[in-house]
Amino acid sequence: MSVLISCGQQTEKELIATSPAPEQDPLPSWNEGSTKSAILDYVTAVTNPDSADFIPIDDRIATFDNDGNLWSEQPAYFQLFFAIDRVKVMAESHPEWKDTMPFKAVLEDDMAGLISTGEHGLLELVMATHAGMTAIEFESIVDDWLKASKHPRFDRPYNDLVYQPMLELLTYLRAHQFKTFIVSGGGVSFMRVWTEDAYGIPPDQVVGSSIKTVFEYDNGQASIRRLAELDFIDDKAGKPIGIHKYIGKRPVFASGNSDGDLQMLQYSADNTYKSFQLYLHHTDAEREWAYDRDSSIGRLDKGLDEAAAKGWTVIDMKGDWNVIYPFQVD
Amino acid sequence: MSVLISCGQQTEKELIATSPAPEQDPLPSWNEGSTKSAILDYVTAVTNPDSADFIPIDDRIATFDNDGNLWSEQPAYFQLFFAIDRVKVMAESHPEWKDTMPFKAVLEDDMAGLISTGEHGLLELVMATHAGMTAIEFESIVDDWLKASKHPRFDRPYNDLVYQPMLELLTYLRAHQFKTFIVSGGGVSFMRVWTEDAYGIPPDQVVGSSIKTVFEYDNGQASIRRLAELDFIDDKAGKPIGIHKYIGKRPVFASGNSDGDLQMLQYSADNTYKSFQLYLHHTDAEREWAYDRDSSIGRLDKGLDEAAAKGWTVIDMKGDWNVIYPFQVD
Numbered sequence: 001m002s003v004l005i006s007c008g009q010q011t012e013k014e015l016i017a018t019s020p021a022p023e024q025d026p027l028p029s030w031n032e033g034s035t036k037s038a039i040l041d042y043v044t045a046v047t048n049p050d051s052a053d054f055i056p057i058d059d060r061i062a063t064f065d066n067d068g069n070l071w072s073e074q075p076a077y078f079q080l081f082f083a084i085d086r087v088k089v090m091a092e093s094h095p096e097w098k099d100t101m102p103f104k105a106v107l108e109d110d111m112a113g114l115i116s117t118g119e120h121g122l123l124e125l126v127m128a129t130h131a132g133m134t135a136i137e138f139e140s141i142v143d144d145w146l147k148a149s150k151h152p153r154f155d156r157p158y159n160d161l162v163y164q165p166m167l168e169l170l171t172y173l174r175a176h177q178f179k180t181f182i183v184s185g186g187g188v189s190f191m192r193v194w195t196e197d198a199y200g201i202p203p204d205q206v207v208g209s210s211i212k213t214v215f216e217y218d219n220g221q222a223s224i225r226r227l228a229e230l231d232f233i234d235d236k237a238g239k240p241i242g243i244h245k246y247i248g249k250r251p252v253f254a255s256g257n258s259d260g261d262l263q264m265l266q267y268s269a270d271n272t273y274k275s276f277q278l279y280l281h282h283t284d285a286e287r288e289w290a291y292d293r294d295s296s297i298g299r300l301d302k303g304l305d306e307a308a309a310k311g312w313t314v315i316d317m318k319g320d321w322n323v324i325y326p327f328q329v330d
Numbered sequence: 331m332s333v334l335i336s337c338g339q340q341t342e343k344e345l346i347a348t349s350p351a352p353e354q355d356p357l358p359s360w361n362e363g364s365t366k367s368a369i370l371d372y373v374t375a376v377t378n379p380d381s382a383d384f385i386p387i388d389d390r391i392a393t394f395d396n397d398g399n400l401w402s403e404q405p406a407y408f409q410l411f412f413a414i415d416r417v418k419v420m421a422e423s424h425p426e427w428k429d430t431m432p433f434k435a436v437l438e439d440d441m442a443g444l445i446s447t448g449e450h451g452l453l454e455l456v457m458a459t460h461a462g463m464t465a466i467e468f469e470s471i472v473d474d475w476l477k478a479s480k481h482p483r484f485d486r487p488y489n490d491l492v493y494q495p496m497l498e499l500l501t502y503l504r505a506h507q508f509k510t511f512i513v514s515g516g517g518v519s520f521m522r523v524w525t526e527d528a529y530g531i532p533p534d535q536v537v538g539s540s541i542k543t544v545f546e547y548d549n550g551q552a553s554i555r556r557l558a559e560l561d562f563i564d565d566k567a568g569k570p571i572g573i574h575k576y577i578g579k580r581p582v583f584a585s586g587n588s589d590g591d592l593q594m595l596q597y598s599a600d601n602t603y604k605s606f607q608l609y610l611h612h613t614d615a616e617r618e619w620a621y622d623r624d625s626s627i628g629r630l631d632k633g634l635d636e637a638a639a640k641g642w643t644v645i646d647m648k649g650d651w652n653v654i655y656p657f658q659v660d
Contacts, residue, residue: 058532135574179534192578202388203578204509205534213574215567215593222593222600224574231575237545244465244543244554245561246576248522248533263545263552270552 026172029165029329035320038313039169042276046252047176053274055252057177062253063243063264064170066184066191066208068298069257069280070199072161074289075152076111076297079190080122082145084114086129103128115296123230130187131211131228138226142193156327159198164329165321169255170199178253182206183243185235185260189226207246209234235260240267251275257282258298262306269310277312279303284318356502359495359659365650368643369499372606376582377506383604385582387507392583393573393594394500396514396521396538398628399587399610400529401492402481404619406441406627408488409520410452412475414444416459433458445626453560460517461541461558468556472523486657489528494659495651496610499585500529508583512536513573515565515590519556537576539564565590570597581605587612588628592636599640607642609633614648 030036046055067073087097087106097103102121105113114121130138151158170180182201184191188208195201210231216223234242240263243251254261254268257280265277281300282291293301307314315321323329360366376385397403417427417436427433432451435443444451460468481488500510512531514521518538525531540561546553564572570593573581584591584598587610595607611630612621623631637644645651653659 058526061534179532181534188575188578196388202509204391204511204576206578210575213571215570215597217593217596220596220600222570222597224570240545240552240554241543245518245540246534248518248536263547266547266550267545267552270550 026175027165027168029168029321029323031320031322033320035313035315039172039276039278042253042274043173043176043178046274055273059249059252059273060173060176060178061181061247061249061251062173062178063181063183063207063247063251063255063268064166065256065258065261065264066182066186066195068282069255069261070162070166070182071159072151072163072288073298074291077186078151078158078161079186080125081149081151081158082142082190083125083129085145085149086141087125090129126187127211127228130190131226133226134216135189135213135224135226138189139193142190146194154325159194160327161325162198163321164323164326166255167199167326170201173253174200180205181243181247181251182208183234183239183264184208185233185238187211188234207234207242209238237263239264243267254278255280256303258300259302260298262303265303265312266306269312277307277310278315279307279312280315281317283316284321284324286318287324288317290318356505357495357498359498359651359653361650361652363650365643365645369502369606369608372583372604373503373506373508376604385603389579389582389603390503390506390508391511391577391579391581392503392508393511393513393537393577393581393585393598394496395586395588395591395594396512396516396525398612399493399585399591400496400500400512401489402618403628404621405482407516408481408491409516410455411479411481411488412472412520413455413459415475415479416471417455420459456517457541457558460520461556463556464546465519465543465554465556468519469523472520476524484655489524490657491655492528493651494653494656496585497529497656500531503583504530510535511573511577511581512538513564513569513594514538515563515568517541518564537564537572539568567593569594573597584608585610586633588630589632590628592633595633595642596636599642607637607640608645609637609642610645611647613646614651614654617654618647620648 027036045051045053048054064070067077084106087103091097091107098107102114102117102125146157146159150156151161154161173180180201182191182195186208188206188210191208192203192206195206196203212227212229212231213224214227216225250271251268252271252273252275254265255278256264268275269277282289284290291298292304357366375381375383378384394400397407414436417433421427421437428437432444432447432455476487476489480486481491484491503510510531512521512525516538518536518540521538522533522536525536526533542557542559542561543554544557546555580601581598582601582603582605584595585608586594598605599607612619614620621628622634
């Protein structure tokens with residue numbers, strides 16, 4: 001067991017402290033510049049036991065939003081595409097849907113009509129497609145959908161559209177004993193199916209929105225059944241609440257891309273440790289999308305102002321990233 | 331970074347597979363016998379890559395109840411002693427309490443009277459003592475209480491009354507890459523203050539009952555405020571629901587001591603992997619306490635019957651453990 005024991009925290013701390021700087025660039029998809037330097041300087045400072053900014057390994061909590069931060073979110077949240085595709089599959093057994101909004105709009109590919117049904121319509125859509133089955137059944141539905149469906153612009157599986165630079169950042173932080181978490185407004189059960197493979201983040205380190213469930217037991221068969229009732233919305237002020245509830249520690253590193261992440265970054269910034277707040281600004285209309293203050297999806301308005309006022313680090317996707325998606329890496 | 335990389339899962343898997351059996355007994359506080367053998371045989375089988383029962387590291391989820399399973403719970407749940415002590419401290423600023431149940435009973439040390447107020451009275455007690463402050467304030471209240479208060483029978487800090495054999499079991503499972511979680515009916519914020527030091531289980535791996543919170547932000551100051559409203563009760567059928575919600579995977583190893591843990595063990599037993607269900611039977615009136623079917627605290631009745639019917643492993647505290655608490659180890 002000695003080698004296992006040599007992987008203990010103290011030993012790793014010493015390794016970090018005493019090992020020479022890695023020869024390889026840990027963030028090759030990040031262009032040299034102030035953004036990349038700010039990340040490297042922060043991690044170097046807080047993981048050096050001789051530094052006044054040193055953070056003990058147990059307190060190295062890093063939280064990442066998912067949609068528009070770890071993978072793309074345009075032209076609509078990918079989970080919405082999932083719900084739309086499910087409605088089309090389920091419509092056979094729901095003839096009434098062709099005359100009922102919001103399902104009518106979905107079946108007629110009338111996105112404007114769907115949007116016009118507002119939050120209530122979208123919620124109806126989610127409940128009709130995400131509830132009424134067991135947890136295991138839902139997980140295999142999501143898994144099958146991911147394998148079968150493709151993003152309209154890139155004609156690739158949706159989980160191909162994760163950001164290569166963010167994968168490198170997650171790996172870099174974990175190599176320095178940060179515990180990486182997803183904190184997303186997306187559905188936690190939708191994400192957990194694929195986030196371990198995509199990001200190396202296990203299900204218990206994924207915090208998200210959820211619906212209520214019940215436990216069913218029948219002669220040895222134990223199931224979790226999903227109910228058409230909201231349990232928790234992990235967005236805006238819900239993010240620090242979700243972090244407190246699921247993680248129980250205040251993140252020292254918080255990364256997001258929209259005003260829905262602002263409270264998470266504020267929560268992280270009010271920290272006894274040296275902390276790091278990172279915003280991803282979508283500025284690359286050619287390779288990805290360009291949107292911020294006026295976007296209905298992933299609006300970044302108040303966040304841009306507060307980042308400027310507080311000196312938070314803002315990623316300029318166009319300038320700071322030399323590649324967007326893993327399939328573009330040579 | 332090579333040494334860090336050599337701590338990867340594949341490498342550890344190979345180590346487990348190829349390393350000789352450790353010379354030292356990993357469970358020295360457990361007497362030789364069928365209970366100890368069942369645990370060792372299970373872990374050996376599921377961590378051997380050449381075994382048909384092999385479980386990949388990512389799926390090695392182990393869940394443990396806390397009260398009466400990792401630490402004692404008599405003559406009453408320790409969190410109830412905390413609430414009682416808090417009422418006595420807070421009574422100064424609540425003169426009305428001396429005439430109001432359940433507070434009157436607490437202030438008059440009338441435990442029977444307190445119990446007679448039932449669940450509603452206990453809930454009132456919890457809300458009065460656990461809500462109305464920020465998360466940080468509550469954590470320091472719990473921390474101060476733990477340092478200042480002593481268990482009535484053993485005259486030692488409450489967190490001295492953790493079970494030495496269970497500490498060894500947690501360490502043994504983690505050495506074989508099980509991820510260990512607490513899944514308890516106790517308050518999650520009450521536990522997270524001390525469970526990392528006591529058990530080596532970090533806050534994000536503690537699932538428990540919770541009250542609602544709100545996020546407050548004022549000019550750079552970010553707080554979580556605790557509200558006097560129940561959010562989630564992590565007991566009975568709430569345990570598999572809590573496991574699904576917080577962990578997102580089904581445990582292969584589940585350990586409890588009361589009927590409140592039965593659904594967690596049932597959930598774990600209906601598993602695609604070889605799983606292990608462990609009940610702690612309190613049979614040692616001399617060194618700890620003896621109670622089961624008729625106890626109001628930690629009742630173990632249905633659980634004993636189902637364990638017998640299903641062939642689950644039941645710890646006989648008196649016969650299987652040669653020491654109870656760490657302070658009794660020579």
